[in-house]
Amino acid sequence: MFVALGDSFTEGVGDRDPRLPNGVRGWADRVAERLAKAEPGWEYANLAIRSKRLRHIVAEQLQPAVAMEPSLVSLYAGGNDILDAGTDIDALMRDYEVLVAKLSGSGATLVLFTGFDVKVSAVLEPLKRRNAIYNQRVREIAARYEAVLVDYWCFDALHDPRMWDSDRLHMSKAGHKYLAGQVLNQLGVSHSLKPANWPEPVKTGLRGRARQQWRWLQDWVLPLCGRKLRGVTLGDDLAPRWPAPVVVPRKGGLKKLAAGVRAG
Template identity: 70%
Template sequence: MGDSVRRRYVALGDSFTEGVGDVHPGLPNGVRGWADRVAEKLAKHEKGWEYANLAVRSKRLRQIIDDQLEPALALEPTLVTLYAGGNDILDVGTDMDRLLEEYAGLVARLAGTGATLVLFTGYDVKVAPLLEPLRRRNWQYNARVRELAREHRAVLVDYWCFDEYNDKRMWDADRLHMSTAGHKFLARQVLTHLGVPTPIKPLDWEPLAHRSTLEWIDAQREWLNDWVLPLIGRKLRGVTLGDSLRPRWPEPVKVPRKGGLRRYALEHPEVLEGRGPAFPL
């Protein structure tokens, strides 16, 4: 490719793509995430990459279609990443047939741009037997994502298959979002699927320390109090932590080859103006 070729990456989705769990106070919404990391490596690999991230935490599929699809199409991307529907799977009343039909329509619209399209399966989270229906929904979702990837010749990042996420250090304290290590690993996977060389290395961890039964119980109590109960409370009130947030990078920015988006934010402090605090979920 010559340097005059336009290269524009647009990311759509929810907290998974926004970058929740990878805290960075100097970036919009206080997070970084795998998509930012992918954009930075693309810019180092080839000159001229532009990047927009329209994802907002807590958004359901219908909201992503309504709020992000047309802006994404208007940006005329050459690369699109999409993960959407995970929050719907966690909602009790979700009609999976309707969800997957709407997801298929979204994928078709994005594939129709001619851009390279990257799709993701959802991780097979281990849950209590009471929540087993959520796992079955996830399997159903993943099967449809794989079918659509084949149908539209999209790049499939089969997140479900990554055994590395069995390590709890790949997850943030809420156990729902990836930690910084998890985001780094996923960025490396996306880049590998795109054929882009990357020096991002997985962490070489020591084995996990053994915890006593009392320590395990204390950890479960802390998790319930700090994350699960507040989440249930928000669901009962019909509010989400994405309600007051804007997309992190709503307009394409030319990613600096040196210093990446952190340098861009330092040189363009207006991207942080009016931003609220970074929420954990």
């Protein structure tokens, strides 16, 4: 059984699919489907919900995950904490290691991720040092607990803006497909996922870039600031996408399963 824990990164935000729970697909669904193709009978649960901080993942996802007795667990946690003003990075990483220790103690193979240096805005550049500390600690913790490390920080392919959704913080469909391939590579599972073969991007003039920047501010930055002021998040009213283990169909994958649920 594969159980995925975390926030929007693991929920699949940016990889839109209205046929699936919460309207997204994501890299973890794709990994589960490839596991089932390679070895029928794989079960899968995804407890991740967008906007969750590390403390929420510990409180809401840890015990349900351990109770499922998984053989494979993925964890990405702490990215939202890094974006919060006033986060104590040393305290955050101590709590992160406690979480990793508990998951490792379950006997499951554990997959951990570093974070990518997303070039969103110069406003966020001061967070680069915090992110670098996070990544180095994750590498050290992964080594201590013999976890599989997906060093997301090092993926040059993600420098292509087409790997990112319009909010510039979440991967696009192409980004999620690419990451699924990298996770499968680390697990030694064969797959046919390949990087996109795009034509050269059309160059945008100064006026076009200014329009894009203004649209991004209106569509993403201002709403995000408004939510922070109100103390709400996009995940407040959402449930996990796959809260209980499901057997992943070898043919048709999770879309086939979701279609059956809707029909029922």
